Amino acid sequence: MPGGPVAWGPVAAHLLDRSVRTRSRRDERGAVALVRHLDVVLVAATVVVAALGLVVVYAATRSVFPLEPTYYLKRQLVFTVLGLAVMVVVASIDYRRLEQWAYVIYAGVVLALLAVFAVGSSSVTTGTGGTTSGIAQRWISLGPFQFQPSEFAVLGLVAALALYMSRHEGDLGPRRLVPLAALSVVPLLLVVKQPDLGTAIVMVVVGFTMVVIGGVKMRYVLAILALGVLAFVVGVDLHLVHSNQLQRLTSFLHPNQGALGANYQVDVAKNAIGAGGLKGSGLFRGLVTSLNYVPEQSTDFIFATIGEQLGFIGSAVVIGLYAVMALRMLRAAQAARDALGRLLCTGALAFLVFSVYQNIGMNIGLMPITGIPLPFFSYGGSALIAFYATVGLVLNVEMRRHRTR
Numbered sequence: 001m002p003g004g005p006v007a008w009g010p011v012a013a014h015l016l017d018r019s020v021r022t023r024s025r026r027d028e029r030g031a032v033a034l035v036r037h038l039d040v041v042l043v044a045a046t047v048v049v050a051a052l053g054l055v056v057v058y059a060a061t062r063s064v065f066p067l068e069p070t071y072y073l074k075r076q077l078v079f080t081v082l083g084l085a086v087m088v089v090v091a092s093i094d095y096r097r098l099e100q101w102a103y104v105i106y107a108g109v110v111l112a113l114l115a116v117f118a119v120g121s122s123s124v125t126t127g128t129g130g131t132t133s134g135i136a137q138r139w140i141s142l143g144p145f146q147f148q149p150s151e152f153a154v155l156g157l158v159a160a161l162a163l164y165m166s167r168h169e170g171d172l173g174p175r176r177l178v179p180l181a182a183l184s185v186v187p188l189l190l191v192v193k194q195p196d197l198g199t200a201i202v203m204v205v206v207g208f209t210m211v212v213i214g215g216v217k218m219r220y221v222l223a224i225l226a227l228g229v230l231a232f233v234v235g236v237d238l239h240l241v242h243s244n245q246l247q248r249l250t251s252f253l254h255p256n257q258g259a260l261g262a263n264y265q266v267d268v269a270k271n272a273i274g275a276g277g278l279k280g281s282g283l284f285r286g287l288v289t290s291l292n293y294v295p296e297q298s299t300d301f302i303f304a305t306i307g308e309q310l311g312f313i314g315s316a317v318v319i320g321l322y323a324v325m326a327l328r329m330l331r332a333a334q335a336a337r338d339a340l341g342r343l344l345c346t347g348a349l350a351f352l353v354f355s356v357y358q359n360i361g362m363n364i365g366l367m368p369i370t371g372i373p374l375p376f377f378s379y380g381g382s383a384l385i386a387f388y389a390t391v392g393l394v395l396n397v398e399m400r401r402h403r404t405r
Contacts, residue, residue, distance in 0.1 A: 034062035037399045042328035043180050046391050050080060053377040059284050060298035060305040072379055079381035083388030088394030102163040109156030112149035113190040138194045148382035150199045155389055157203055158347030166340035172216045198370030202354055209350040210343055265295045266365045273307030280311025298379040300371050303363040322356050331356045332398040339395040348390045
């Protein structure tokens with residue numbers, strides 16, 4: 001028919017435009033639905049904890065450089081902004097895409113851990129006005145900042161284990177446990193080699209928790225635990241674990257070792273916490289922490305600053321906020337639509353809870369000194385960004401619990 005194609009042109013354009021508008025409205029409704037299911041309580045608790053963390057970092061570091069008391073606060077603010085951006089990005093991308101990217105993320109973490117031995121540094125700038133150095137080679141210098149890949153090793157492990165166990169749900173027998181063990185052991189050994197025993201312990205606890213929740217039979221779980229204990233004993237016997245590290249791990253069993261022994265840091269931290277009493281000495285007024293008597297009081301032992309300046313009440317509030325975050329993460333794990341989401345939230349929950357428990361326990365002499373940071377409080381960019389990503393992962397699963405694949 002003459003003019004036929006010309007007549008159909010406007011019709012096709014109209015249909016295409018209508019399709020685009022329909023898709024746009026559908027995407028808009030999907031975005032609104034996601035925001036409506038956002039866990040506001042978890043976000044609020046995270047923001048409050050992070051804000052308190054900034055105040056405490058300033059309180060712990062303001063006397064380091066008297067002419068520039070906000071030096072470390074400014075750096076922590078930069079880390080916080082980056083962390084918030086990472087949290088938003090992680091929460092925005094559907095976690096089911098991890099089926100395509102989980103092993104890529106895992107491989108990237110392993111490569112970063114390997115890069116530490118090639119271009120890494122054994123010293124890092126701390127919030128005490130100096131640089132610590134020693135046998136540990138954990139950091140990669142990025143201009144004025146240092147990047148610590150081991151802080152992200154836990155998240156890489158969580159992603160890989162969650163994907164593997166969700167794909168083989170109900171079939172986690174002996175032949176499935178070999179690849180599962182390999183996924184866990186490779187980054188774990190690289191972290192131990194640095195050495196970073198604190199992060200290695202976190203990885204063991206997180207991995208063990210995910211294996212239990214993932215449905216591995218208890219006899220296999222106990223066998224894995226026994227092999228882990230045996231490997232540690234062999235490592236000590238072969239001197240793969242340095243004597244000073246072993247001393248730090250066991251010093252909490254000997255609290256009366258003396259002021260000049262391995263418990264020196266803990267003794268000073270406990271004195272600071274005890275000096276805070278019920279209400280604390282007040283922000284920026286603590287004698288012990290204001291004079292920088294507590295070693296690493298802005299990083300590993302920042303809870304001593306909280307205890308002295310905010311007292312028992314302030315410390316209880318901080319722990320209560322962590323409890324709120326943990327309960328919301330547990331809720332997200334229980335409400336997850338699939339095994340992948342449940343395991344991701346389980347790993348995130350174990351990461352947060354054990355880090356808090358270990359750090360506070362270390363500060364009050366109930367746990368060994370392992371250098372694990374207090375989430376959202378300890379000074380440092382890598383750990384802070386990793387914990388923001390952890391919260392973003394839980395928000396991701398929670399927002400999509402009402403959607404099908």
